[in-house]
Amino acid sequence: MEESENKRKLTNEVGAPVADNENAITAGPRGPVVMQDVWLLEKMAHFNREVIPERRMHAKGWGAYGNFTVTGDITKYTKAKVFKPGSQTEVFVRFSTVAGERGAADAERDIRGVACKFYTEEGNWDLVGNNTPTFFIRDVHNFSDLNRAVKRDPRTGMRSAQNNWDFWTLLPETFHQRTIVMSDRGIPATFRHMHFYGEHTFSFYNDKNERVWCKFHFHTQQGIKNLTDEEAAMICGKDRESHGRDLFEAIENKDFPRWTMYVQIMTEEQAKNHYENPFDITKIWRHKEFPLIEVGVLELNRNPENYFAEVEQSAFQPAHVVPGIGFSPDRFLQGRLFAYGDAQRYRLGVNHHLIPVNKAKCEVNDYHRDGAMRTDGNYGREVAYTPNSGDVWSAQPEVKEPPLDLEGAMYRFDPKDDPTDDxxxxxxxxxxxxxxxxxxxxxxxxxxxxxxxxxxxxxxxxxxxxxxxxxxxxxxxxxxxxxxxxxxxxxxxxxxxxxxxxx
Ligand code: HEM
Structure with missing residues (x-):
């Protein structure tokens, strides 16, 4: 049969023609359904398994593809090829709210997540940030509790202002973020009309293996627009998908949203002498002291073809960095390096990196084998262990990061005991x-x-x-x-x- 002819015809899950998709096979015209209606059994069984776990937080989200074009030159700080002057890299970006579930309304007072996947020639770099330059808390221990406080109460199943404010006010480090969330910026009008940030301190190292600390900022070129509580209530009453619709329609209408990427740089020496902990995510680096350096432009210009395949199944990990970009001693970032991959192995399975939206565009040779839903060739007959005498896929010591000096005893330090902590x-x-x-x-x-x-x-x-x-x-x-x-x-x-x- 010609392919185009087959396209419009219904088949079962393995391609055989389906004779009837509406009338179950019954024993007699008014009799019960028989087991032999295998297509009916398959349909029902598949449907029952179509829901996957939602993300534990940031469950409601929208995504789009685009590119990142480098307009500045930060090669003296980083050797990452994604920052090569003039270069362009494909990206996929997912925007989200945090506390609401998959069916929640978009226009709620909440922070917004912005997760960017840069498909670089050296592997995927995921920058998983928010629309605020700081965060509520700074120790990983507090993270699950923050989410329990802002999500539903165990008794009533309802969101609870009491739980929310009780938790926030018991931790004074949440104060800056509380002020931002309650300000006009607490309900952005759309995803297009807000800035976003990497929040944490990350590191860069250059081709001489010299390290600096850095922070990422993305400024909207659409201008900032926010909603009042009254405007948001009106919108939520009419359209729970207001942010997603705005993004989708802008891109369909070729009104491509853009953000300018900037970095702030702090040397290792400056960090040692800084008046507060530069690795504390609840602190910011003042622009006057650490000016924004323009790096490039992020543009979103293509909508996904399928929400589930590309947006719901997308998976971002702060652990995914590329040579030239590294982590920092930020204890909160350290916790995230474990959390995302672990969540995704549960949410999507151990081979989630093979799902097309998550797959690197460069060659991948990781020795991972087998596991549920290994749908590619599983590296075929290639040797499965290393070291091996065939010199297959050996490690690349030339990308080693510079060593980092550490100081102090191993202990449960409370940042509140640090006299510089304000x-x-x-x-x-x-x-x-x-x-x-x-x-x-x-x-x-x-x-x-x-x-x-x-x-x-x-x-x-x-x-x-x-x-x-x-x-x-x-x-x-x-x-x-x-x-x-x-x-x-x-x-x-x-x-x-x-x-x-x-x-
Ligand atoms: C220790 C602190 C944190 C932990 C343990 C944590 C954990 C998680 C987990 C488990 C997910 C769901 C991942 C998935 O199922 O794919 C998630 C999603 C997300 N988190 Fe965090 N998170 C932390 C802090 C932060 C911070 C500080 C930011 C922003 C700078 C952030 C931004 C996001 C975003 C944007 C998403 C949604 C990603 C997407 O669109 O798929 N998180 N987080």
Whole structure:
């Protein structure tokens, strides 16, 4: 049969023609279905297995392909070929909300995830970031708890402002991120109208094997646009897919969204003498001290053909770096190096790297064999062990990273014991540079969000605001109907004293 003729004809899962796709085979015109309707059994069994686990967080997302073009020159910092001046690399990017499940509405107050896969000639580089330059917490231990606090309550099955704010305010390092999420930027109008960031400190090393520390920033070329709570509520009532639809339609209409990539660079020497821990994800590097260096442009210009195959099955791992780009001592990043691959082996299976959207575009020779759903040739007859006398696929010592000196004892260090640790400076600075209308929105949004929460937790937040900026503290105190004298008294306590007095 001609291929085009076959295309429009229904077959079973192994290509044989299906005679009838609507009438079950029954014993008599009014009788029961018989086992012999094997096509019916196959259809039902396949359908029952079509749902795969959603991502533990960032479950709701949308993706698109595009490219990254290098316009600047950072080769003195990194030998990564993805940064070769003038070069272009294919990318796949998945945007997401964090707390909502796969069916949640897009236009919710939440941070947005932005995961970028660069299909470089030296392997895939995944930069898995968010639309905020900082994060709530900094120790991996807190990560599952953060998600339990922002996701559903075990008793009611409902989202709980009480759990959310209780957890946040018990950890003062969440303050800067709390301020961002409650600000006008807490609900971006679309994915196209927001910046995004790698957040962590990463490293670069050049062809002389000299290391610097770096941070990644992507600035939207569409301009920043946000929604008020009222606008977002209206949109969620009408369209739960507002962000996904906007991205899809913009690309279909050839209005390709673009972001300019910048990096900040800190030398190893600067890091040693920096006034706060440069590897603490809850801290930022100030632009005045570590200016943005322009690197290139990320453009999205092609929609996926199939949501499940390409977006749902996409898998990004902070562990996936390429020569010239490395990790840092950031303890939070270290935890992520394990978490993603582990989640994906569960969510998609051990061979998820063979799914086309995840597959590297360069040659892969990893000695991995077998495993569920190994659908390629499994390296055929090639030798399966190393070292081997055939010199097959030997390691490449020339890509070794420079050694990193470490200091100190092995111990459970609490960053709060570090005298340089200031959890309120960055949030206070952010408040001080806000225009009056932005400040007013921040106060209103916070008051609305925290309204259902018990008074003790409200006091904790008000005290943190007061410690960051007296005006911020006074306005929040007033908006929450609290007693300013009490806030001022509580602000004289240390963190454990404050927790004791408000628990
Ligand atoms: C120790 C801290 C963290 C842990 C353990 C963690 C863990 C995870 C896990 C298990 C997933 C689901 C992966 C999958 O099923 O494919 C995920 C998704 C994601 N995480 Fe994290 N995460 C952490 C911190 C962060 C931070 C700091 C950022 C942003 C800088 C971030 C951004 C994302 C994004 C964007 C996704 C969605 C990726 C996608 O679109 O497929 N996470 N995270």
């Amino acid at each position: 959890n309120f400076r960055a949030g206070g600075d952010l408040y001080r540079i806000m225009t009056e209308d932005k400040k007013a929105l921040l106060i209103e949004n916070t008051a609305r969000d925290i309204a259902p929460v018990t008074e003790n937790v409200k006091y904790r937040h008000a005290v943190h605001c007061y410690l960051a900026d007296t005006d911020y503290g006074e306005r929040i105190t007033k908006a929450l109907g609290l007693d300013l004298e009490k806030v001022i008294e509580l602000s004289k306590l240390d963190n454990s004293g404050l927790i004791k007095a408000t628990t």
